[in-house]
Amino acid sequence: RALFVSPFGLVVGQIRYSIPEEMKKGSLIGNVAQDLGLDLKRLRAGRARIVSGENIQYTELKTDKGIIVVNERIDREQLCGETTPCSFSLEVILENPIELHRVTVEILDVNDHAPFFPNKDIRFEMSESTTIAAQFPIENAVDPDVGLNALQNYILSPNNYFVLKQHANPDGSKYAELVLQKPLDREEHPSVSLKVIAVDGGTPQRSGTVNIDITVLDANDNAPVFNQSVYRASIVENAPKGTYITTVNASDADSGSYGEIIFSFSKLRGSTFDIFTIDEKTGDISVSGLIDFEKDKKYEVRLEARDRGGLIGTSKVIVEVVDVNDNPPVINIMSFSNTISENAPLGTTIAVINVKDVDSEKNGQITCTIDNKLPFKIQSLLSNYYNLVADQLFDRETTPEYNITITATDSGSPPLTCSTTLHLKISDVNDNAPLFDKNTYFAYVTENNSPGVSIFTISAQDSDWNQNAKISYFLEDTQISGNQINALVSINSETGVLHAVRSFDYEQIKLLELVVKAQDGGSPPLSSNVSVKILIQDQNDNAPQVLYPVQTGGSLVAEMVPRSAEVGYLVTKVVAVDVDSGQNAWLSYKLQKATDRALFEVGLQNGEIRTIRQVTDKDAVKQRLTVVVEDNGQPSRSATVNVNVAVADNRALFEVGLQNGEIRTIRQVTDKDAVKQRLTIVVEDNGHPSRSATVIVNVAVADSFPEVLSEFTDFTQDKEYNDNLTFYLVLALAVVSFLFITCLVVIISVKIYRWRQSRILYQSNLPVIPYYPPRYSDTLGTGTLPHVYNYEVCRTTDSRKSDSKFGRAGSQSVLIMEPSSTGTMHRIQSDKSILDEPDSPLEVSFRKKVGGAEVGT
Numbered sequence: 001r002a003l004f005v006s007p008f009g010l011v012v013g014q015i016r017y018s019i020p021e022e023m024k025k026g027s028l029i030g031n032v033a034q035d036l037g038l039d040l041k042r043l044r045a046g047r048a049r050i051v052s053g054e055n056i057q058y059t060e061l062k063t064d065k066g067i068i069v070v071n072e073r074i075d076r077e078q079l080c081g082e083t084t085p086c087s088f089s090l091e092v093i094l095e096n097p098i099e100l101h102r103v104t105v106e107i108l109d110v111n112d113h114a115p116f117f118p119n120k121d122i123r124f125e126m127s128e129s130t131t132i133a134a135q136f137p138i139e140n141a142v143d144p145d146v147g148l149n150a151l152q153n154y155i156l157s158p159n160n161y162f163v164l165k166q167h168a169n170p171d172g173s174k175y176a177e178l179v180l181q182k183p184l185d186r187e188e189h190p191s192v193s194l195k196v197i198a199v200d201g202g203t204p205q206r207s208g209t210v211n212i213d214i215t216v217l218d219a220n221d222n223a224p225v226f227n228q229s230v231y232r233a234s235i236v237e238n239a240p241k242g243t244y245i246t247t248v249n250a251s252d253a254d255s256g257s258y259g260e261i262i263f264s265f266s267k268l269r270g271s272t273f274d275i276f277t278i279d280e281k282t283g284d285i286s287v288s289g290l291i292d293f294e295k296d297k298k299y300e301v302r303l304e305a306r307d308r309g310g311l312i313g314t315s316k317v318i319v320e321v322v323d324v325n326d327n328p329p330v331i332n333i334m335s336f337s338n339t340i341s342e343n344a345p346l347g348t349t350i351a352v353i354n355v356k357d358v359d360s361e362k363n364g365q366i367t368c369t370i371d372n373k374l375p376f377k378i379q380s381l382l383s384n385y386y387n388l389v390a391d392q393l394f395d396r397e398t399t400p401e402y403n404i405t406i407t408a409t410d411s412g413s414p415p416l417t418c419s420t421t422l423h424l425k426i427s428d429v430n431d432n433a434p435l436f437d438k439n440t441y442f443a444y445v446t447e448n449n450s451p452g453v454s455i456f457t458i459s460a461q462d463s464d465w466n467q468n469a470k471i472s473y474f475l476e477d478t479q480i481s482g483n484q485i486n487a488l489v490s491i492n493s494e495t496g497v498l499h500a501v502r503s504f505d506y507e508q509i510k511l512l513e514l515v516v517k518a519q520d521g522g523s524p525p526l527s528s529n530v531s532v533k534i535l536i537q538d539q540n541d542n543a544p545q546v547l548y549p550v551q552t553g554g555s556l557v558a559e560m561v562p563r564s565a566e567v568g569y570l571v572t573k574v575v576a577v578d579v580d581s582g583q584n585a586w587l588s589y590k591l592q593k594a595t596d597r598a599l600f601e602v603g604l605q606n607g608e609i610r611t612i613r614q615v616t617d618k619d620a621v622k623q624r625l626t627v628v629v630e631d632n633g634q635p636s637r638s639a640t641v642n643v644n645v646a647v648a649d650n651r652a653l654f655e656v657g658l659q660n661g662e663i664r665t666i667r668q669v670t671d672k673d674a675v676k677q678r679l680t681i682v683v684e685d686n687g688h689p690s691r692s693a694t695v696i697v698n699v700a701v702a703d704s705f706p707e708v709l710s711e712f713t714d715f716t717q718d719k720e721y722n723d724n725l726t727f728y729l730v731l732a733l734a735v736v737s738f739l740f741i742t743c744l745v746v747i748i749s750v751k752i753y754r755w756r757q758s759r760i761l762y763q764s765n766l767p768v769i770p771y772y773p774p775r776y777s778d779t780l781g782t783g784t785l786p787h788v789y790n791y792e793v794c795r796t797t798d799s800r801k802s803d804s805k806f807g808r809a810g811s812q813s814v815l816i817m818e819p820s821s822t823g824t825m826h827r828i829q830s831d832k833s834i835l836d837e838p839d840s841p842l843e844v845s846f847r848k849k850v851g852g853a854e855v856g857t
């Protein structure tokens with residue numbers, strides 16, 4: 001404290017106080033009254049007051065106490081900032097007298113501020129490749145306090161990488177720098193967090209903190225690495241484009257673009273490029289081209305993984321191609337002859353076949369087959385070579401051609417097949433003879449046909465082909481009734497039509513049996529025979545012929561009818577034949593005319609003429625009947641015969657059948673009749689002049705057979721008569737012998753004469769027409785003449801007692817005539833030329849002499 005007296009008479013005092021900042025309102029700054037030495041009255045009287053140039057009245061004068069107190073909060077930092085020391089001044093003014101006292105108040109600092117960083121958090125980035133000792137300054141912390149209370153120090157939280165280095169600014173403020181002392185590794189610690197604490201020197205000490213976050217920036221210090229050094233995958237061939245194969249994977253420890261990997265194939269093999277693609281991001285490998293096992297069985301592709309920093313990692317992928325049965329077998333026909341002869345032996349090779357399949361293993365193993373119903377088999381020669389051989393004998397007639405389908409199948413799954421068809425023709429061999437559908441053919445032709453008419457058509461089949469099946473027909477040489485077959489029928493060799501060469505006569509030939517040969521045109525030709533029976537059918541071309549009674553010109557033979565004849569008496573029998581057959585020869589007999597119709601009748605079927613009433617005395621002696629014999633043909637033919645009947649009183653006992661020589665009784669034998677009956681029978685031929693022989697027949701009328709025998713013993717005793725007869729018989733034999741020799745000489749002469757004549761005819765070049773008399777010959781003996789009787793005259797010359805019924809020749813004998821239906825009868829038709837022949841068989845007729853009286857002619 002100092003007191004100054006100013007020249008103006010002013011008393012000037014000076015007082016200095018020191019107070020800390022931030023004192024409470026009313027807090028005592030200083031006792032001015034005391035310090036100035038003023039009493040409180042003066043203060044009051046002088047109306048002491050404070051005058052200050054400040055806007056803010058930080059202080060207040062308490063006059064009653066004479067003290068100055070804090071009126072407003074005093075903030076040093078506000079009042080002075082960093083100026084130090086910090087003070088303000090005020091004047092206390094008194095009146096009466098005026099006194100002026102200056103009071104300086106020094107404000108002392110109080111540590112009321114902590115240091116603080118303007119930004120609580122600091123972030124920055126630092127490349128991991130930052131070199132050691134690189135410095136990174138940190139923003140200053142601020143502490144408005146001064147002196148010790150101001151910022152004193154920075155402290156760095158513990159860490160591996162940084163240390164703090166503190167510097168002072170020229171103004172004395174302190175700042176810090178982070179200094180790198182160890183390389184950063186982003187891959188290890190991608191960020192570093194630090195705390196820097198700023199502390200002041202106050203008491204208590206205050207601090208402020210800043211967080212520093214350092215992001216470590218990546219450097220491309222890592223190359224991509226594949227997770228496998230070799231990838232293996234497989235893919236079936238022909239996999240479509242886009243088929244996934246495998247995924248490769250690589251990693252790059254770098255981050256961001258340096259860790260971003262792009263996959264690719266090394267451009268080492270151009271071809272694989274077309275086949276596979278790799279997704280550059282995902283590493284998926286897929287198919288992009290045609291995978292053909294047959295071209296490449298395995299692919300080895302180098303892989304690259306490249307990051308954006310240009311670092312490369314490599315690997316490889318081996319893709320095995322799996323064979324797929326995608327190639328069908330191929331058949332090649334190495335040799336094939338498309339025609340084979342039907343007689344080819346078993347095992348004949350027809351074709352040689354080669355098969356191929358480009359697939360591998362099972363997919364390329366081929367089996368070759370054919371339809372096993374076919375008569376072929378397939379044999380393996382070498383591998384993949386096959387022989388198609390005949391396994392059966394061929395028959396062109398059943399199968400003329402074969403379609404042989406050869407199928408090649410591989411063993412893949414599913415198997416693939418390939419087939420080819422061979423068209424094989426079987427060529428013909430003449431191995432089939434012509435065939436007829438029957439063993440025997442029957443053909444019919446009506447007699448009196450016109451020559452050249454076709455009778456029948458023969459047809460044979462030959463199952464061979466073409467010329468081998470071309471059939472010609474021939475007639476086998478045979479003879480029919482002495483005729484060459486060619487003279488009767490002919491055959492058209494191409495058409496097989498049988499023609500009649502001439503007109504047939506049923507009465508001569510009823511059946512033609514011939515053999516037709518059918519021959520094919522093969523070499524050598526084959527042939528077969530068939531028998532053809534041509535039946536000639538009858539026509540009603542012959543009228544009935546009356547055999548009995550014989551109708552000779554003048555001579556009339558009459559049948560005897562005794563007046564005593566009973567009703568139904570058999571007068572005679574008209575015997576007729578018809579050379580036709582069947583209906584055409586079925587004869588019926590009718591009475592056409594009669595002297596007395598009421599007396600006779602004719603059996604419709606048998607031609608027997610019988611009386612139908614008792615003959616009376618009134619009936620005329622001569623009766624004449626006309627009998628019509630009619631056949632049953634269409635139209636029917638007929639013949640008539642006149643029968644003379646004589647009605648006689650004569651009691652004649654016997655009659656001789658005119659034709660058959662049968663000696664029959666014609667009435668009942670009565671007791672009145674003599675025991676010994678002698679009949680003389682004349683046998684007469686029909687010649688001109690006719691010649692005859694006589695025979696005497698002794699008949700004994702007896703009651704019993706032994707009696708007859710004794711009667712005949714009587715006959716033999718008649719020796720004189722027998723001698724006589726023997727003489728006549730010898731004479732007759734001599735005469736006959738003479739006649740026979742004479743005839744023989746005449747015949748020979750005539751033959752020689754004719755032969756000479758024919759020689760002359762030949763020389764004169766005139767056509768010779770040999771003449772063969774038509775003959776009626778029933779060669780088959782089928783009996784178209786049902787009413788023919790055959791005669792056998794047994795003339796024994798020296799057969800004693802050969803049979804009791806035959807008398808010895810030369811003695812009186814009994815002539816036994818047996819009717820026979822099975823013998824033969826030779827008869828000459830009334831043909832003049834034949835009648836000229838003296839050696840013709842004799843027609844024998846019997847002239848009837850009963851009881852010595854000749855009846856009729």
Ligand SMILES: *[C@@H]1O[C@H](CO)[C@@H](O)[C@H](O)[C@H]1NC(C)=O
Nearest residue numbers: 399400401402403404421423
């Ligand atoms: C064989 O095939 C041909 C045509 O392919 C056909 O005309 C013929 O009828 C066939 N033959 C047989 C026996 O199947």
Ligand SMILES: *[C@@H]1O[C@H](CO)[C@@H](O)[C@H](O)[C@H]1NC(C)=O
Nearest residue numbers: 476477515517527528529530
């Ligand atoms: C056909 O018949 C003739 C004689 O008639 C004979 O020589 C020939 O062998 C026969 N042929 C056949 C195939 O039967």
